[in-house]
Amino acid sequence: MCSYRKAKEQNKKSTTLIPFRCRRVYRFSIRLSGTGIMAAVEVEVEAEKVVAELRERCATPASLLRDVAAAMAGEMGAGLEKEGGSRVKMLLSYVDKLPTGREEGLFYGLDLGGTNFRVLKVHLGGSKKHVVNSESREVSIPPHLMSGTSSELFGFIAGELGKFVAEEEEGTDMPNGKKKELGFTFSFPVRQRSVASGTLVKWTKAFSIDDAVGEDVVAELQTAMVKQGLDMHVAALINDAVGTLAGARYYDEDVVAGVIFGTGTNAAYVEKANAIPKWEGELPNSGDMVINMEWGNFYSSHLPIYEKLTSGMYLGEIVRRVLLKLSLQSGIFGSIDNSKLKTRFHLRTPHISAMHHDETPDLKIVAEKLHQILEITHTSLEIRKMVVEICDIVARRAARLAAAGVAGILMKLGRNGGINNQRSVIAIDGGLFEHYTKFRECLESTLGELLGEEASKSVAVKHANDGSGIGAALIAASQSR
Numbered sequence: 001m002c003s004y005r006k007a008k009e010q011n012k013k014s015t016t017l018i019p020f021r022c023r024r025v026y027r028f029s030i031r032l033s034g035t036g037i038m039a040a041v042e043v044e045v046e047a048e049k050v051v052a053e054l055r056e057r058c059a060t061p062a063s064l065l066r067d068v069a070a071a072m073a074g075e076m077g078a079g080l081e082k083e084g085g086s087r088v089k090m091l092l093s094y095v096d097k098l099p100t101g102r103e104e105g106l107f108y109g110l111d112l113g114g115t116n117f118r119v120l121k122v123h124l125g126g127s128k129k130h131v132v133n134s135e136s137r138e139v140s141i142p143p144h145l146m147s148g149t150s151s152e153l154f155g156f157i158a159g160e161l162g163k164f165v166a167e168e169e170e171g172t173d174m175p176n177g178k179k180k181e182l183g184f185t186f187s188f189p190v191r192q193r194s195v196a197s198g199t200l201v202k203w204t205k206a207f208s209i210d211d212a213v214g215e216d217v218v219a220e221l222q223t224a225m226v227k228q229g230l231d232m233h234v235a236a237l238i239n240d241a242v243g244t245l246a247g248a249r250y251y252d253e254d255v256v257a258g259v260i261f262g263t264g265t266n267a268a269y270v271e272k273a274n275a276i277p278k279w280e281g282e283l284p285n286s287g288d289m290v291i292n293m294e295w296g297n298f299y300s301s302h303l304p305i306y307e308k309l310t311s312g313m314y315l316g317e318i319v320r321r322v323l324l325k326l327s328l329q330s331g332i333f334g335s336i337d338n339s340k341l342k343t344r345f346h347l348r349t350p351h352i353s354a355m356h357h358d359e360t361p362d363l364k365i366v367a368e369k370l371h372q373i374l375e376i377t378h379t380s381l382e383i384r385k386m387v388v389e390i391c392d393i394v395a396r397r398a399a400r401l402a403a404a405g406v407a408g409i410l411m412k413l414g415r416n417g418g419i420n421n422q423r424s425v426i427a428i429d430g431g432l433f434e435h436y437t438k439f440r441e442c443l444e445s446t447l448g449e450l451l452g453e454e455a456s457k458s459v460a461v462k463h464a465n466d467g468s469g470i471g472a473a474l475i476a477a478s479q480s481r
Helices: 005-009 034-057 062-081 143-147 150-168 217-227 240-249 312-330 349-356 364-374 381-412 431-435 437-451 470-478
Strands: 016-021 027-032 104-112 116-125 131-140 180-186 190-194 197-200 232-238 255-261 265-272 288-292 424-429 459-463
Touching: 034 312, 034 381, 062 381, 062 437, 104 150, 104 470, 116 150, 116 470, 131 150, 131 470, 143 150, 150 217, 180 217, 180 240, 180 470, 197 217, 217 232, 232 240, 232 470, 240 255, 240 265, 240 288, 240 424, 240 470, 255 381, 265 381, 312 349, 312 381, 312 431, 349 364, 349 381, 349 431, 349 437, 364 381, 381 424, 381 437, 424 431, 431 437, 437 459
Parallel strands: 104 180, 180 232, 255 424, 424 459
Antiparallel strands: 016 027, 104 116, 116 131, 190 197, 255 265, 265 288
C-alpha cells in the first residue's frame, strides 16, 4: 500500500524529514527522530486503511444501483397491493386532482412541521398570469404550547392565521357565498381517510401533546378557526412531498413525481387509480391518485435503511463517525481531546458541504471547520485532503442511491426507457438538493447513467421551491369547491 524502504534504511538517531507516499494522493511530511519513523509509518498505514475500507464499503457501481431501483419498484407494487405489504408504505393521499395552471382566485396555505409554522396567501391569475403575487409570514410556536393541549396549540395557530388574513385582505372581498380555501401541510405521521382528514399517529420533533394523538388534525384546526370567527375551509391535508409535486405540476403538466432530499427524504408520484389493488370504493373521475410513498424506511438486500444513507440528517453524522475512527485507530490528528468528535450529530451536513466544496489552494475552509466544530488543529494539507475525500465518498454514495430511488419510480411508471419516450419531469426540493451542489450534480449524472443516453433525453430533473407552502395553496385551489 505504501513504500517505506528508504525510510527504514535511514533509521538513524539524527532527525530526518520523511515524505510518505500513499496509494492515493496523500503525502505526509513529518519531522522525526530515527526511533519515531516506524511509528509515523504506522499512523499513515492505519489512516489509509480506514479510508480504503470506507471507499470499498460505500462503492455504488451501476449494477448495484439498478438492483436498488428494481427493488424500489418492486416494493412500490407490493405496497399498492395491500396495507402493510411493503417496506414502502405507499399511502393514499386522496389527492386526485392536481393544479393545471388555470386556477384563479385567492387561496391560503398553512405549513406546520416544526417549532415554527408558516401562513401564506397566493393570488392565482389563471393560465396567462399564473401566480400574480404571494405573501407569507413565519410564526414561532411558544414552547409551552408544544406540550400543552390540542385546543391550545390549534387555537394559537388559528389566531395567528386570522390576524394574517385580516391584514392581507384589507380592501379585498371574496365572492358572495364563497369560503376562503386553505391547504394544510402537516409534517407529522397521520392516517389519512380523505383529502381533508387525517388522524395523528404520533408527534415527532419537539411536540408532545397527548390529547391530539388519534384525533383528526383537520377537525381540530377547523374547530379552532370557527372559534376565532375565521370563515375558512380546509380543502386538503398534505405533506411536503405531495406539495412539491403539486407546485411543480402547476407550471409543467409533465411532472410525474415530487421528491424531498433535505433533513429527511420522501417522494410522492401520480399513479393510475386502477393500478391500486388496495383502493376501496369508487375510482376518482380523474382516474389518478397521488401516492405518498414514505420511502425513508425502504431497505433491501443491497443496502440498509434508505433515509439514513441519503438524507441531510445523517450525512454529517456518518462523516463524524469516520473521522472519530480515523483518530482512534491511527492517531492522525495527534494528541487531541476527542470530546467534540465523540458527540453525536455535532458535525452537521452543512459543515461537510462547506469542506467538500472548499476550492482554496490550502483547503483553508476545511482547516477552519475542523478547528471550529471539532477542535482539531494544526492539520497538514494532506490530512485536509483526506477529510475532503471522506466527505466526497459519503456524499457521492448518498447522491447515487438517491438517483436509484428516482429511477425506481420511473421504472414503476414504465418511463425508464423502451419504446415509450414520453417526457417525464421529476421535481425535487429540500435543502440537501438545493444547497449541496456536488450532491445535486452527482444525483443528476447518476440518473442519466442508469437510464442510458436515449431514455435520459425524455427525463428532466427540476428544482421545485416551497412545495410545503405554495404547493399547499395550489392543492387547495385544485380541490376548490
